[in-house]
Amino acid sequence: MPGSLEQDPEACHTAWMFRHASQMPWCHQCKFHRPPRTLHCATCNICVEEYDHHCRWVNNCIGHRNFWLFLLLLVSLFLYLVALLVTCVIFLVRILDMPLCIEKIMSFIVALSATGALLPVFLLLVVLVVSVNTARRPYELQVSRAEYLCPDTRLG
Ligand SMILES: [Zn+2]
Numbered sequence: 001m002p003g004s005l006e007q008d009p010e011a012c013h014t015a016w017m018f019r020h021a022s023q024m025p026w027c028h029q030c031k032f033h034r035p036p037r038t039l040h041c042a043t044c045n046i047c048v049e050e051y052d053h054h055c056r057w058v059n060n061c062i063g064h065r066n067f068w069l070f071l072l073l074l075v076s077l078f079l080y081l082v083a084l085l086v087t088c089v090i091f092l093v094r095i096l097d098m099p100l101c102i103e104k105i106m107s108f109i110v111a112l113s114a115t116g117a118l119l120p121v122f123l124l125l126v127v128l129v130v131s132v133n134t135a136r137r138p139y140e141l142q143v144s145r146a147e148y149l150c151p152d153t154r155l156g
Pocket residue numbers: 027028029030031039040041045046047
């Protein structure tokens with residue numbers, strides 16, 4: 001209908017990406033044709049451009065608009081954990097000659113916790129840096145490219 005803002009779910013919308021045509025699938029929840037590399041988050045109930053994942057820690061979707069902020073958060077968390085670990089190790093080395101005390105036990109517990117948290121943060125950071133380098137989101141590696149870009153195969 002001319003002049004109408006409503007979109008037709010049956011209408012065929014095509015987007016060009018990397019010199020390839022991709023059909024823009026209809027999102028039944030948002031009621032619009034979503035662009036390529038956009039997925040509907042069931043938790044937030046919205047379509048997210050360049051959807052990466054829904055992060056339970058920040059209670060939000062990670063996508064095009066906040067990907068760099070999420071990366072910055074991970075880098076700062078990683079640096080914080082490294083600084084915490086180094087401080088605890090230096091403190092433990094300095095009080096090595098002292099008998100067992102509460103400071104020694106607490107420093108050991110904090111150093112152990114920082115070490116345990118450092119590995120998953122580092123791995124997530126590596127995954128995100130690789131996704132930035134390859135311009136592919138981790139979600140795209142799980143879902144086939146054809147399904148992600150063109151889930152509806154009506155175009156043929
Ligand atoms: Zn949607």
